[in-house]
Amino acid sequence: MRLQNKTALITGGTSGIGEATLKLFAQEGARVAFTGRREELGLNLQSLISNSLFIRADHLLREDCERSVRETMNAFGRIDILFNNAGIVTHGTAEETTEEIWQQTMRLNVTGVWRMSKLVIPIMRSQGGGVIVNNASDWGLVGGKRALVYATSKGAVIQMTRSLAIDHGEDKIRVNAVCPGDTFVDRWVERGDFSKHESVEAGLKAMGESFPLKRVGNVEEIARAVLFLASDDSSYMTGVALAVDGGNTAQ
Numbered sequence: 001m002r003l004q005n006k007t008a009l010i011t012g013g014t015s016g017i018g019e020a021t022l023k024l025f026a027q028e029g030a031r032v033a034f035t036g037r038r039e040e041l042g043l044n045l046q047s048l049i050s051n052s053l054f055i056r057a058d059h060l061l062r063e064d065c066e067r068s069v070r071e072t073m074n075a076f077g078r079i080d081i082l083f084n085n086a087g088i089v090t091h092g093t094a095e096e097t098t099e100e101i102w103q104q105t106m107r108l109n110v111t112g113v114w115r116m117s118k119l120v121i122p123i124m125r126s127q128g129g130g131v132i133v134n135n136a137s138d139w140g141l142v143g144g145k146r147a148l149v150y151a152t153s154k155g156a157v158i159q160m161t162r163s164l165a166i167d168h169g170e171d172k173i174r175v176n177a178v179c180p181g182d183t184f185v186d187r188w189v190e191r192g193d194f195s196k197h198e199s200v201e202a203g204l205k206a207m208g209e210s211f212p213l214k215r216v217g218n219v220e221e222i223a224r225a226v227l228f229l230a231s232d233d234s235s236y237m238t239g240v241a242l243a244v245d246g247g248n249t250a251q
Contacts, residue, residue: 002231004029007076009068011059011116012086014041016185017135020219021083021226026052028227033072035059035086059086059112060104069119078127081230082120084113084157085135090150102149109153110160117164121173129172133229134161136177138245154179158241165239174238176229181245182207183217212247 008025012018013034025032026049035057036042042054053075057064072079087109090101113134124130139147140154161177168175184204197203208215225244228234243249 001029002227002233003081006080007031007072007078008033008081008083008230009072009079009120010034010083010085011057011068011112012036014038014045014054016187017180017183017219017222017226018083018085019045020223021085022052023049024220024223024227025081025230026050028231030081031076033068033075035064035068059116060108062115065112065115065119069116069123073123079120079123080127080130082116082130082132083135083226083230084116084132086112087135087153088150091146092148093146094148096146097149105149105153106156109150110156113157114160117160117175121168121171124173125168125171130174131230132164132173132175133226134175134177135226136161136179136241138179138181138243138249141179141241141243141249161241162239169238174234176234176237176239177241178222178225178229179241179243179245179249180222181211181217181243181248183219183222185219208246211245212250215246217244217246
């Protein structure tokens, strides 16, 4: 029970890495507020997980960021952990990236992380400390092909993580980033990523061949890394960008 008596706020918690982290945090004893845009999914998860609160929010919007923090405080009275997980994956070169895609990606992946951090830091300071974990990407460390704005945004998240850690170490607020590599999520199937393969399994096997571990990750593996960064197991770590990528950035 590494998060006993802790309250966590997870953005983008209704699916993928966010959902896996929500479930793991709850298993480890935390009270967890989580946000998402899909109300039906959120309310269903809330009904299944004790001491959880779903908050419908779009982190492109300042008022939704503010409301998510306010409703968490109203429900639980404190915020010990913030997992900035909400984000969008976009593809394209500089020429292929439209103004709209650039603005939306940067607003959600970068501005949303800054805004949520800004909102919780005074709360954590008044409590005597806290932990912020930002979801970045291995492509924020090394860049990615035909992912210009996504890689740019995640590189910015890593630099924001380091700067926040420097600024708020004296407040006993630790700030780290998890940098997942390719991690299987349901939306890959929904958007037809494996349509050229005879099965999802065959597509995953082909994708994983380029990594040292010869496979893609799963959301539970990323969630365990987030738990490590959020708990006292990483008590002497701040400003770290932790790659959880099957060895991709080692190549």
